[in-house]
Amino acid sequence: MLTLITGAAGHIGTCLHQELPRLGHRLRLMDRVRVEGTGIDQVVGDITDPGALARAMEGVHAVVHLAGDPSTSASFESVLGANIEGTYRVFEAARLAGVERVVFASSNHAAGFTPRQESAPADTPVRPDSLYGVSKAYGEALGRYYADRYGMRVACLRIGSFEPRPPDARALSTWLSPGDMVRLAHACLTAPDLTYALVWGVSANTRGWLDLEPGRALGYHPRDDAEVHAAGLPVLDPADPDHAWLGGRTVES
Template identity: 35%
Template structure:
């Protein structure tokens, strides 16, 4: 069977989300080249090869892009850190992927951006895709940089890109905030598939969020991608809200779409803040994973 592309390069292939999309990308290309600074996965797909490389070094990225049609750039430190720690993995790596891709004629880059590029926007703002950048951390600033980098390479070099502003991507919703922000693994794979298979994209931003009743953003202006998420965090609402923290409109972690990243000091881990959940809320999350079979059939990934 003829694949859509000859070669797709995936950076960050051994990360949590990279591992979830490898099979999706392999199904779209004759060859998938998976790249990570870590060791290779235990098992590779039939048409997958692995290269251990540091994306913060241009000379290691350049040969990867030779003959590639699509680059999917998921390599980064996926948390807030001091700026100096993020400079190579989160800023320079993006430049290297775009520049190496340009030199080798890559058609399009799919980038794992983040809600944290606009993390200081309030939930109540109803943000669409034209909302101004409002990073909540140095990590979010790196996402803004790469979105602007993609916009620049489209305007000056005709290189397409799709920037996925990924929200809370987990197997099941983990806390009350995720009722707004959850992205299921199935919907992530669907979003990546649509970003790769779209006939043309130019420079495009799209929110990586499932079909949640309480989603604080909308993707109307990226409808041409054909991304139609199916999963809905509302199926976990009763369990997650039962022990959620009281509503506090003075708490920016509750009011802003970046959640705890909106209140942590610059350079300090936001993931640690998210994990520091009250025991009762964590117990509710654990209970929420025990879903009835009818939800399993709806693709809820329990």
């Protein structure tokens, strides 16, 4: 079975296309830039181009949709093309090609303006903290629509802080390690009972505040914990916006 990864040259895309084959996944890559290497099945093109997407979807069983502007300070013009139009084009091309399953990279920032709470549910209502967060909430809504209307299996990942190691004190709670990102994608690509799911994309962080149960129900069992990287990072002051809001200091930008 063939899986298409959009945004395959990005940080998460690179991690996934390097590691998922070890778990038995056959991949096709799509990005605006060529992924260097030999023997790579890839389509170079933009996700706002239906023709490029139609080629990319041929024979595909599942899509991991990562492409888009990842910046919390992205302008409306930028999210309009890459995230709003692009995500619609990806879901629609997937439907037209009979793709069974889509894993969509959403973000914690779709609910970033929610006051932080212990074990925040993965289906915390949408409260975006940025136009980027708005675009991710829109992607979740599209996913829900394609699941309900067309029976597509859809998992939306509200990803925390994807980095090789936690870069700051907030990330001690919101970190998603590369290894756990691979485990999460694998679980969503293989869960037999997936219909529509909203899950947090975070590791098993000792200081975590996001409910991991919906992910576990899909077969995602995170193994990494930001705590092992805590030395030298400050403890968050409760008054710090990074502590007060799910999306951290993005609420102030």
